[in-house]
Every structure is written in C-alpha cells, then in structure tokens.
Amino acid sequence: MSAPALPRGLEACPACGAGPCPVVLWEPAAVLANSSQGLPLELRHCPDCGLVFQASAYAGDYDPVMTQVYADYLKSEQFPFPRRSAENLASLEFVLAGLGGKQDPRVLEIGSNRGDFLYLLKERLPRASVLGVEPSRQEDLRVPTLRGCFEPGMFASRFDLVIMQHVLEHIKHPLAFTQGLGQVLADDGLLFLEAPDLGNSLAQGVEDFCLEHVNYFSPASLARCLPGLSLAACDQSSFLRSLWRRQGPGLAIPPGPDQAAVADGLARYAKNKRDLIRRIAAHQRSGGRVVFYGAAYYFRMVHRRLAPELAGDAGLYFHDDQVASAREPAFGLPRLEAWGPDCLAVLCSNNFRVQEAMAARLAGLALAGVVRPWLAEFAPGRA
Numbered sequence: 001m002s003a004p005a006l007p008r009g010l011e012a013c014p015a016c017g018a019g020p021c022p023v024v025l026w027e028p029a030a031v032l033a034n035s036s037q038g039l040p041l042e043l044r045h046c047p048d049c050g051l052v053f054q055a056s057a058y059a060g061d062y063d064p065v066m067t068q069v070y071a072d073y074l075k076s077e078q079f080p081f082p083r084r085s086a087e088n089l090a091s092l093e094f095v096l097a098g099l100g101g102k103q104d105p106r107v108l109e110i111g112s113n114r115g116d117f118l119y120l121l122k123e124r125l126p127r128a129s130v131l132g133v134e135p136s137r138q139e140d141l142r143v144p145t146l147r148g149c150f151e152p153g154m155f156a157s158r159f160d161l162v163i164m165q166h167v168l169e170h171i172k173h174p175l176a177f178t179q180g181l182g183q184v185l186a187d188d189g190l191l192f193l194e195a196p197d198l199g200n201s202l203a204q205g206v207e208d209f210c211l212e213h214v215n216y217f218s219p220a221s222l223a224r225c226l227p228g229l230s231l232a233a234c235d236q237s238s239f240l241r242s243l244w245r246r247q248g249p250g251l252a253i254p255p256g257p258d259q260a261a262v263a264d265g266l267a268r269y270a271k272n273k274r275d276l277i278r279r280i281a282a283h284q285r286s287g288g289r290v291v292f293y294g295a296a297y298y299f300r301m302v303h304r305r306l307a308p309e310l311a312g313d314a315g316l317y318f319h320d321d322q323v324a325s326a327r328e329p330a331f332g333l334p335r336l337e338a339w340g341p342d343c344l345a346v347l348c349s350n351n352f353r354v355q356e357a358m359a360a361r362l363a364g365l366a367l368a369g370v371v372r373p374w375l376a377e378f379a380p381g382r383a
Contacts, residue, residue, distance in 0.1 A: 018048035115143030202265030205375035218256020294348030
C-alpha cells in the first residue's frame with residue numbers, strides 16, 4: 001500500500017502507542033458528506049491492540065476543515081422529531097436493559113445534536129434527568145443542552161449514564177478523551193458507546209471508511225481505550241453497541257479482525273467501490289434512473305462519492321420512507337414518483353441491517369438492480 005510519508009510520529013497507534021502501524025487504505029482525495037472539499041485519507045491498523053485509525057487526521061490540514069464540517073453538522077434535520085428510526089429504538093432498548101429498572105437516572109449525552117435520543121429516553125423514563133452537550137450550530141434543540149465541546153470540568157455532579165452514540169469514532173486521541181469520561185461517570189454508572197463495528201463494516205462493505213471517522217473499533221480495541229472499565233453488555237448485530245461500568249465483574253471481550261482480515265477486507269472494499277461507481281455512472285449515462293434509497297447523512301456521502309463520475313443530476317432521484325418533502329434538502333434531488341425497470345436502487349445506510357430491510361421492501365419490483373454500497377449489486381429480492 002503506497003502513500004506519501006506522514007510527519008514523524010503519526011505512524012504510531014493513538015490508543016496504545018505501538019508502531020509503526022502499516023497502511024491498509026489510501027485515497028488521495030476522499031470526500032466529505034457535508035462539504036465539497038476533499039482531503040487525503042490514510043488508514044493504518046495497529047497489530048498490537050487492533051485499532052484501525054485515520055493517520056491522515058493527524059496531519060495539519062485536517063482540523064481546520066473538520067472544525068467547519070462539525071459546526072454545520074445537522075444529521076437529522078429532515079426527519080420528524082424525535083427520530084424513531086429502527087437504529088435509535090434498538091439502541092434505546094439496549095440502554096434500558098442495562099439500567100436494570102432504574103427510573104430516575106442522571107443522564108448525559110455527548111454529541112446530542114437536537115436531542116432525539118434523550119427525548120426518546122425521557123419518554124420511557126419520565127423521572128430521568130437529561131442533559132446534552134452539542135458542538136454544532138444546531139438551532140432546533142429539543143432537550144436541555146450545553147453548547148460546545150465536552151470538557152469534564154463543565155459539570156458540578158456526576159452521571160448515572162453517559163451516552164456517546166456515534167461520537168467516539170470521530171474523536172482523535174481517543175484514550176485521552178475517554179479518560180475525561182471517568183471524571184463525570186458515577187462510581188456505579190454506565191457508559192453507553194455506539195459506533196460502527198469494524199468486523200461488520202469490512203464484511204458488508206459499508207461506507208464507514210471516510211474522512212469523518214478517525215477510529216474504527218472492535219470490542220477489543222475499544223476496551224484498550226477504556227482502562228478501568230469493564231464490559232457490561234455488547235451487541236454486534238449491526239453497529240457495535242456496548243455498555244461499560246467501573247463496578248462488578250466484566251464480560252469476556254470479543255476479539256476483533258486480525259491483520260490479514262483487515263488488509264483483505266479493505267482491499268476488497270476499495271475494488272468493489274471502484275467497480276460499483278463505474279456501474280452506477282454507466283447506468284445513468286445510458287438513460288437509466290438512479291434512485292438513492294435513503295436521504296440521511298449516508299446518502300450525502302454516497303452522492304458525493306459518485307458526483308465526479310456522474311453526468312450531473314439528470315436521472316437522479318431519492319426515495320425515503322420517513323421524508324415527505326418533494327425534494328431532499330442536501331442536493332435538491334426530486335422524490336421518485338414510481339419505481340420502474342429502468343431504476344437502479346442505491347441503498348443509502350451504513351447499517352447493513354437497514355440495507356437488508358430496504359432491499360426486502362424492493363423485493364418483487366421490476367428494477368434494473370439494487371446496489372449495496374460498497375458490497376455488490378444484486379437482483380431485486382436478493383440483496
């Protein structure tokens with residue numbers, strides 16, 4: 001895997017310090033979901049703790065770009081509040097089970113956005129005290145929220161439950177960050193972490209390997225970032241959902257993919273992505289319709305990946321079961337009125353279980369094909 005030399009020190013693992021760590025993916029001009037600006041993407045795999053990390057995120061031009069990206073990070077604005085997605089509801093049940101019937105927890109969510117998850121939790125536990133921390137310029141805040149980046153000194157008391165739902169994969173120097181979590185977690189408290197699961201991402205080819213993500217976790221590499229905490233519960237059925245605690249015995253830590261599995265999986269991912277992008281672009285150029293099924297954050301990522309190869313937006317449409325508007329807000333693509341045999345469906349979710357549910361809804365339709373980025377193209381009913 002060839003890539004330009006990085007500044008000294010960026011070849012070592014940010015979780016355990018081992019290194020040099022080998023390069024496992026290199027893209028000279030990767031794209032962002034919410035920006036037209038691109039940056040190099042270099043991923044490395046630590047053979048010691050198993051963490052896959054974005055080494056290029058530690059280069060000098062990364063932070064200025066991402067600071068602006070996260071200031072404008074609005075991930076759910078087109079959906080009704082609170083967003084009752086299958087992922088949110090599954091995570092809610094996972095957390096409630098971990099609380100074991102506690103009715104009045106003090107809850108902090110780091111990266112709460114407009115507050116969808118805390119609102120859903122408060123519906124189920126009316127006596128809970130909830131507080132969010134949100135660094136973006138999100139204006140439509142629906143729960144009590146502190147604006148800014150998380151700092152342990154922001155709080156006078158500690159919390160029974162700290163939530164980080166799809167946040168830690170965006171944080172550089174993850175070990176230093178998680179040490180701050182210990183200062184706000186009660187002695188008998190729980191830490192809920194949800195992030196893409198490295199093994200599932202590799203096996204399913206989903207677009208998790210992007211500029212926005214600087215860490216790619218297995219349970220084993222996540223545990224290395226949480227010294228002093230033990231695993232209380234773990235679910236890898238789609239995303240990696242985990243609960244961690246200070247007190248009590250912990251579960252055995254499931255292992256992550258080894259060096260060969262990571263290297264082979266990312267090589268397959270890169271090849272499939274190139275092939276599928278060419279296939280989608282060829283379908284559009286031939287006069288077929290390309291339908292992005294799903295209009296959330298992952299859709300923006302896939303669209304920007306495709307944009308340089310497409311002939312403009314002609315023949316591009318969106319379909320989303322939860323969005324009622326005539327056009328989606330990111331690129332202004334029109335809603336598809338009716339599926340037809342000239343439609344190539346592109347399933348826009350980074351949760352492969354959601355992709356499977358999308359594909360099931362398309363079963364029986366006469367379509368040109370169904371693409372699961374970046375795994376493969378399937379015939380309708382077989383994705």
